[in-house]
Amino acid sequence: MKIEVLSPHGFCGGVARAIKMAQEALAAHGREGNGAATVYCLHEIVHSEQVVQELTAKGMCFVESVEEVPKGAVLLISAHGAPPAVSDAAVARGLRVIDATCPFVTENHQTIRANFAKGMRTIVVGDPDHAEVRGYLGEPGACLPEDVKPNEPVGRVVQTTLDAAAQEGVCTATRDRQQAVRDFVASSCGASVGVLVVGGAKSANTARLAEIAENGGAKAWRVSSAEEVSRLDFGALDVLGVTSGASTPESLFQAVLRSL
Ligand code: SF4
Numbered sequence: 001m002k003i004e005v006l007s008p009h010g011f012c013g014g015v016a017r018a019i020k021m022a023q024e025a026l027a028a029h030g031r032e033g034n035g036a037a038t039v040y041c042l043h044e045i046v047h048s049e050q051v052v053q054e055l056t057a058k059g060m061c062f063v064e065s066v067e068e069v070p071k072g073a074v075l076l077i078s079a080h081g082a083p084p085a086v087s088d089a090a091v092a093r094g095l096r097v098i099d100a101t102c103p104f105v106t107e108n109h110q111t112i113r114a115n116f117a118k119g120m121r122t123i124v125v126g127d128p129d130h131a132e133v134r135g136y137l138g139e140p141g142a143c144l145p146e147d148v149k150p151n152e153p154v155g156r157v158v159q160t161t162l163d164a165a166a167q168e169g170v171c172t173a174t175r176d177r178q179q180a181v182r183d184f185v186a187s188s189c190g191a192s193v194g195v196l197v198v199g200g201a202k203s204a205n206t207a208r209l210a211e212i213a214e215n216g217g218a219k220a221w222r223v224s225s226a227e228e229v230s231r232l233d234f235g236a237l238d239v240l241g242v243t244s245g246a247s248t249p250e251s252l253f254q255a256v257l258r259s260l
Pocket of ligand 1: 015171247
């Protein structure tokens with residue numbers, strides 16, 4: 001079986017930026033002699049178990065609500081962003097907020113607010129349980145598609161990690177990684193191809209890459225660790241394309257390649 005590394009794969013600009021901000025926050029405000037964590041992150045900074053484990057080992061504390069953060073501590077907003085009420089609650093609690101929201105996500109928040117200022121609501125297309133979408137839905141005038149009244153003029157924003165072939169408004173990093181999978185599967189010329197996607201179990205863009213491979217007629221597998229590779233049965237595959245989600249560290253990707 002031939003193995004082909006698909007490109008681009010792995011960290012997008014928004015994830016790399018958020019992790020850098022997390023590391024800088026730890027360097028500036030991390031454990032100060034008494035062992036107590038002083039940098040908190042609301043939700044997983046990005047959906048990668050490895051990244052979260054590494055930052056936890058360096059002293060970052062991951063929480064699910066602002067109320068869990070002690071007064072005066074530093075709160076990092078994850079790359080997925082948060083509803084405006086979170087920033088308001090953090091400021092009211094006296095927290096120092098560092099916003100690592102991806103600029104693509106911030107742009108969508110601004111679009112919803114601009115539409116609201118013009119008196120228009122904005123449909124949010126995406127998974128309502130995903131942190132990014134929950135953040136949008138907290139903006140004034142944001143709503144789910146099913147809440148729109150007949151003939152109501154509305155704006156529209158899309159979760160950045162949906163399938164770019166089906167939705168406009170998906171971010172360029174997602175689009176490029178998906179296109180690499182599509183091109184690989186389309187160029188198989190009758191060979192038996194499969195795609196292995198490396199990435200966190202909760203990562204939406206990782207799930208999408210596997211879906212796109214399957215929709216193109218290839219077999220697809222997902223792994224979040226190098227150990228999982230030994231349990232996979234690739235059968236009589238001619239070529240295996242290997243890619244990774246936008247929040248997957250290159251070190252994990254390389255470990256999976258070594259396992260293969
Ligand atoms: S996948 Fe796109 S929107 Fe999400 S963090 Fe990366 S660049 Fe930003």
